[in-house]
Amino acid sequence: MTPSGTGGGGHLFGNAIERVSAVVDARAVEVDHSSEAVFAVDGSGRKWVRKKMLYTGWQPILAESLGWLIGRDIGVRAPVGAICGSGDELSWLSSYVPNALHWQRNYAHFVQNIDEFGAMLALDALLYNADRHAKNILLVPEQGEENLIAWSIDVGNALVGHPQDFIALDLGVPKKPNSARALPLELMRVGAFAAAKQAAKLARTSTLERYVTEACEIVSEGTAPLLLEALSRRMESAVDLVEEYLKVLEGFP
Ligand SMILES: Nc1ncnc2c1ncn2[C@@H]1O[C@H](COP(=O)(O)OP(=O)(O)O)[C@@H](O)[C@H]1O
Ligand SMILES: [Mg+2]
Numbered sequence: 001m002t003p004s005g006t007g008g009g010g011h012l013f014g015n016a017i018e019r020v021s022a023v024v025d026a027r028a029v030e031v032d033h034s035s036e037a038v039f040a041v042d043g044s045g046r047k048w049v050r051k052k053m054l055y056t057g058w059q060p061i062l063a064e065s066l067g068w069l070i071g072r073d074i075g076v077r078a079p080v081g082a083i084c085g086s087g088d089e090l091s092w093l094s095s096y097v098p099n100a101l102h103w104q105r106n107y108a109h110f111v112q113n114i115d116e117f118g119a120m121l122a123l124d125a126l127l128y129n130a131d132r133h134a135k136n137i138l139l140v141p142e143q144g145e146e147n148l149i150a151w152s153i154d155v156g157n158a159l160v161g162h163p164q165d166f167i168a169l170d171l172g173v174p175k176k177p178n179s180a181r182a183l184p185l186e187l188m189r190v191g192a193f194a195a196a197k198q199a200a201k202l203a204r205t206s207t208l209e210r211y212v213t214e215a216c217e218i219v220s221e222g223t224a225p226l227l228l229e230a231l232s233r234r235m236e237s238a239v240d241l242v243e244e245y246l247k248v249l250e251g252f253p
Contacts (some may be wrong), residue, residue, distance in 0.1 A: 003119070012074070014105060015214060016069055016210060016214050017065055017068070017081060017082060017083055017209055017214060017215075017218070018023070018082040018083070018085065019071065019082065019083050020042045020043075020046070020048070020082045020083070020084045020093055021042065021043055022042055022043030023040050023041070023042045023043075023048065023050065023085070023091070023093070024040060024041055024042075025038045025039070025040045025050065026038065026039040026040060026041060027039055031153045032117055036051070036052065036055040037049050037050065037051050038050050039096065040093070041043055042084070042093075046095065046096075047095070047096035048082070048093040048094060048095060048096055049079075049093070049094045049096055049153075050084070050091045050092070050093050050094075051064075051091060051092045051094075051156065052057075052085070052088070052089060052090070052091045053088060053089075053090040053091065053219075054088040054089065054234075056156065058090075058161075058219035058220075058221070059156075059161035059162050059163075059219075060092065060156030060157065060161055061090065061091075061092050061156075061218060061219050062081075062160070062161045062163070062215055062216065062218070062219045062221060063094040063127065063129075063155050063156050063157065063158040063159075063160050063161030064081060064094075064154075064155060064156050064161075065081065065083070065092070065211075065214070065215035065218055065219075066160050066161075066211060066212065066215045066231075067123060067127055067129070067155030067158060067160070068080075068081035068155075069081075069211040069214075069215070070123065070126065070127070070199070070202070070208075070211065070231075071119070071120075071123045071152060071155070071160075072206070072226055073198065073202055074119055074122060074123065074195040074198040074202070075115065075119040075165075075191065075194065075195050075197050075198060076115040076116060076117055076122075076123050076152050076195070076197075077117075077120075077149065077151050077152065078094075078118045078121050078152045078153065079094045079149060079151060079153065080094075080095040081093065081094055081095070081097070081098050082095070083218055085211075087088065089211075090218070090219075092156070093204030094153060094154075096124055096178055097138055097151055097215065098140075099141060100138035100139065100140050100151065101137075101138070101140070101141075101148075102134045102135045102137065102138065102139070103134035103135075103137035103139060103150075103180045104134065104139075105139065105181055107139055107148055108182055108183065108184045109184065110139075110145075110146050110147065110148045110217045111139070111148050111149075111150045111184065112142070112147050112148060112149055113149050113150055114184070114187045114188060114190075114191060115190060115191030115194060116123040116150065116190035116191060117150040117184075117188055117191060118187075118189060118190060118191025118192035118193075118194070118195065119191050119192065119195035120132075120137075120150070120152040120195075121183075121188060121192045121242065121245060121249070122154075122191075122192045122195035122196045122199060122238065122241075122242050123152065123155065123195065124174070124177070124245065125173045125192075125196075125238070125241040125242050125244070125245035126199055126231075126234055126235060126238060126241060127155055127158035127159065127160040128158055128159035128160060128166065128169060128172075128173065128174055129155045129157065129158035129159070129174070129177075130157070130158075130159075130174035130176070130177040130178055130179075130195065131154065131156075131157035131158070131177075131178055132157075132168075132177060132178065132180055133178045133179065133180055134180045135182075136152070136153055136154040136180075137150060137151070137152065137153070137180055138150070138151040139151075147227050160227075160231070163221060163223040163226065163227045163230075164217075164223070165232055166227065166231075167223070167226050167227065167229075167230040169219065169230070170230075170233070170236060171233070171237055171240070171241065172241075172243060172244075173244050173245040174245070174248065175248060177249070179247065179249060179252055181252065182253065183249065185246060185249055185250055189246060192242050192246065193242060194237060195238075196238035196239045196241070196242040197238070197239065199235040199238040200235055200236055200237075200238050200239065202235055203231075203232040203233075203236045203238075204232045204236075205236035205237060208228065208231065208235070209228055212224050212228040212231065213228075223228075
């Protein structure tokens with residue numbers, strides 16, 4: 001642990017996001033529009049999906065870091081996130097979820113973790129993530145193919161990764177999201193609002209400060225206090241933002 005005075009307060013409890021070492025790339029992930037995501041294995045044999053800053057820029061790493069930390073606290077099911085490498089090799093790691101399918105409309109009524117699935121929409125509203133197409137939702141069969149667990153991945157394109165724009169945004173939600181079709185929105189409402197209430201509680205806490213400080217440090221971004229303020233304002237208004245965002249989504253076929 002760092003002696004007092006030599007590090008930020010964020011280090012007092014260790015890192016919120018794990019740093020992983022000895023990561024070796026395997027084959028590329030075969031998905032359209034991919035930001036060069038590759039499968040990778042770390043020194044202890046854990047499998048990850050890796051996205052390098054060299055290909056993505058730093059903004060997605062900031063967005064993924066904040067999205068994962070906040071998402072976890074508001075009840076979103078997402079693979080464990082981690083960081084590896086430095087410089088251009090700095091990478092976001094998403095713990096590999098085996099046997100995953102992408103979202104399809106005919107699976108809508110087989111999703112078991114509907115509240116966690118709803119929480120994902122609250123996260124999108126908060127982070128201003130318009131990139132929730134079918135390939136950014138994983139569905140994993142559990143105990144037979146009629147039981148599916150929905151996982152949120154890839155909040156890399158959320159506006160929160162562009163602090164200046166996010167700060168200027170104030171409130172408001174994506175109006176034309178690239179959203180997966182036929183989401184069971186009626187069923188997802190409860191979880192979305194429960195997550196919004198959790199988010200409101202997290203606003204202006206030392207926990208949120210720690211998340212923002214750490215995520216900004218990872219990408220050497222200097223606007224942490226302003227970003228914290230902007231995020232807190234949105235999180236305090238989370239219920240309204242979720243209401244607004246559900247209306248947008250309901251307008252989609
Ligand atoms: N943790 C994961 N487990 C399993 N598959 C994943 C995971 N993360 C990503 N993928 C797969 O890799 C694809 C690309 O990853 P994603 O994070 O969406 O990056 P991109 O920015 O390239 O869209 C996803 O659509 C999904 O098929
Ligand atoms: Mg994606």
